[in-house]
Each structure stands twice: as structure tokens, then as C-alpha cells.
Amino acid sequence: MSRLDRLRERFPVSPRVHAYAAWAALVLFTLIIISGAAVRLTGSGLGCPEWPRCNGTSVTPSDGHAYIEFGNRMVTTPVSIAAVLCLVFALLRRPYRRDFTVLGALLLAGVVVQAVLGGITVLTGLNPVTVMSHFLLSMGTLIVATTLVWRVVRERRAQAQTPSHDRLLVGLVRVLTVFGGAVVFVGTAVTASGPYAGGSGTGDVVTRLTIFGDDTFNNIITIHARIAAVFGVAAVALWVFARLRGARDLLLPLGAVCVMVAITGAIGTLQYHILAYPAWTVWLHVSAVSLTWNALLWSWLAAGRAERAAEPAAAPARAAEPEPAVLR
Incomplete structure (x- = not known):
């Protein structure tokens, strides 16, 4: 031992x-x-x-x-x-x-x-x-x-x-999760080019992301908002598809994704189009993104793996044909 x-x-x-x-x-x-x-x-x-x-x-x-x-x-x-x-x-x-x-x-x-x-x-x-x-x-x-x-x-x-579902449904859930990861990645670029660099309280000048020049922040926000909108529509469509396929065990995690995307989108609209990007709305946005990511991971795990295709049934054995009589 x-x-x-x-x-x-x-x-x-x-x-x-x-x-x-x-x-x-x-x-x-x-x-x-x-x-x-x-x-x-x-x-x-x-x-x-x-x-x-x-x-x-x-x-x-x-x-x-x-x-x-x-x-x-x-x-x-x-x-x-x-x-x-x-x-x-x-x-x-x-x-x-x-x-x-x-x-x-x-x-x-x-x-x-x-x-x-x-x-x-x-x-x-x-x-x-x-x-x-x-x-x-x-x-x-x-x-x-x-x-x-x-x-x-x-x-x-x-x-x-590891649960199993039909191949198309599993593939769509995985694509949605990867797509969500891309939305998160672009969101980090928004933060990296935005006004909250992290050094304002101590008087430090912090370099910002400038891949699109001086207008990087607005350009990346536009990209982020558009792909996030597509992601939200895709999440709702996938929930409906899972319901039509009878995948009841996927409705809760995918429903959580839809709810969190709606909340995150509402916060994003509030912070950028209505309230001129105050810090507390950014904090709420990051918090909602974290919970959305958890819901996406839950959906991936709940989708599991693709079901194996059913093997074709074996053909019934043919009865042995009688041998022809031999004349002697």
C-alpha cells in the first residue's frame, strides 16, 4: 500500500x-x-x-x-x-x-x-x-x-x-460557446482601449490599446456591439432549436445564457449610449460577462458528446438451400 x-x-x-x-x-x-x-x-x-x-x-x-x-x-x-x-x-x-x-x-x-x-x-x-x-x-x-x-x-x-445529444445540437452549442469566447476577447480590447486604464487614482499615465489609431475605442466598441448582438440572436435561436429537438436538459443552461446576454446587453447600452460610460456600469458589465461565461460553459458540458450513429441491423441469415439430388 x-x-x-x-x-x-x-x-x-x-x-x-x-x-x-x-x-x-x-x-x-x-x-x-x-x-x-x-x-x-x-x-x-x-x-x-x-x-x-x-x-x-x-x-x-x-x-x-x-x-x-x-x-x-x-x-x-x-x-x-x-x-x-x-x-x-x-x-x-x-x-x-x-x-x-x-x-x-x-x-x-x-x-x-x-x-x-x-x-x-x-x-x-x-x-x-x-x-x-x-x-x-x-x-x-x-x-x-x-x-x-x-x-x-x-x-x-x-x-x-458526459450526456449525449444529436450531433448537430452538440456542434451548435460548441460553436456558440467559442463564439461567446470571441465576444469576450473583443470586450477585453474595448477595456484595454477605453478610459479606465487603472492608474487615474495614483496619477499614473497608462498606455492604451491603439490598433485603430486615436479612434480605437469607438471602433472596437462598434465591433463588439455588433458581434454581441449576433451572439444574442444565435443564443435565443439555439434555445428554440433545443426545445424543438426535445433536449429538455439543455433548456435551463441555454436559457441562463439568453438571460445573461440580455442583462449584459442592457448594461452595455446603458453605459455607452445613455450614461456616457461611468465606471460603475463597466463594473456591472464585467460582472455580467463573468456569469454569462459560466452559463456558456455549463451549456457546453450539458450538451456533452454527439450520439453514436445507430449501427444497421444485421441482415437475417439465409436458410441453407438444399443440395440438388445426385442420381446414381
Whole structure:
């Protein structure tokens, strides 16, 4: 018996306890995205201009914007604890499953990479490319956290880990999810070229994304709004298609996508066309995008894999023909 087997015998973890850790990780990984957006929107991105120290002489903050930035760094602590627990509980749970261990290890690796990339973002003065990468990596960690929760819940309900639906429906859900990822990517470019660079509170001048020259912000917003509108129409159409196909188990996740897209679109219209882009609406928009992404991942997992084509029935065996009589 290996050392891990002995530890598992001595400190067994039930699937229920492991599920608590998985849900905590999903919630915390979502919240840290929202808190990170608050740091940038309050102009506190360089409140702690050093990393891992807050400034050249101290680890702790000394003023308001430093407290905001340092507070977001401290949110990493419960996120890290949740990731560690997901891995440790996966190793000690009974029954043991290797895929849970892999997902727990990926969550922990995501925390480490995020911390390093966050440090690079600060040390490069909130370079727009690193800020975009930081946010997109957070979206990647949500893929792992959502997958872990999905598998834990399915196991506890004694359901198949991967459902199956007809090939066309599965393909359309996957295309919609990838399309949603593209919308999110363009949205990060909007933020990277917009007025909230993250350094206003500390008086720092931060480089903005200028791929279309001085009018980059307006151009990217136009692109983002148009593809987001197409995405919303596609989400509603797919929900209707799933209903017509009788895929009742997909109606809830796809319905959640439709609702979140409607909310996100309403916030986007409010912030840009009515209220002249105030910071609090941007924060609401980022929060809604995070929840929309979670709903899309849920839809992908609920769609599962394509059903195998039914094998053609074997032709009935032909009766043996009598041999012709032989005259002797």
C-alpha cells in the first residue's frame, strides 16, 4: 500500500466534502475577476507599484488606492486555499478519481500563473496586453472550476459524466460557446482601449490599446456591439432549436445564457449610449460577462458528446438451400 493510500485510509474525504470545496472554488474564482475589475475602475491598479511588495520598503499598503489594490491581492488567499483543498480532497476522497486530481492540480496551477501574470501586469505599468491576458486567463480558470463542479454534481446524482445529444445540437452549442469566447476577447480590447486604464487614482499615465489609431475605442466598441448582438440572436435561436429537438436538459443552461446576454446587453447600452460610460456600469458589465461565461460553459458540458450513429441491423441469415439430388 502506498503512502497516499495510507493517508486516504486515515483521513478519508467524502464526495460531499469535496463538492463543497469545488463549489467554493467556482464562486471565489468568479469573485476575484469581479474584484479585479473594481481595482482598475477605481484607478487603483498601481496602488501597489511593486510586486510582491506593495512598495519598495513595505509589504503592507499606506494609502487608499494601495489598500484597494492590496485588498484584491489578499483575495488571492481564499482562492488559493480553495484550489489547494480541491487538490488535497481529490487525493484523499473515497472513491478516488484521477480526473478530479487533474482538475484540482490545474486550478492550483492557474492560481500560481495568475499571481505571476498579475505581478508582470503591475511591473509593466498596466500594459494593455498583459491586462487583457490576465482577464482571459481568469476566464480559463473558470473552465476548470466549472468542469470540476459539473463532474462532482453528476457523480453525486449518479448521472453519466458526459450526456449525449444529436450531433448537430452538440456542434451548435460548441460553436456558440467559442463564439461567446470571441465576444469576450473583443470586450477585453474595448477595456484595454477605453478610459479606465487603472492608474487615474495614483496619477499614473497608462498606455492604451491603439490598433485603430486615436479612434480605437469607438471602433472596437462598434465591433463588439455588433458581434454581441449576433451572439444574442444565435443564443435565443439555439434555445428554440433545443426545445424543438426535445433536449429538455439543455433548456435551463441555454436559457441562463439568453438571460445573461440580455442583462449584459442592457448594461452595455446603458453605459455607452445613455450614461456616457461611468465606471460603475463597466463594473456591472464585467460582472455580467463573468456569469454569462459560466452559463456558456455549463451549456457546453450539458450538451456533452454527439450520439453514436445507430449501427444497421444485421441482415437475417439465409436458410441453407438444399443440395440438388445426385442420381446414381
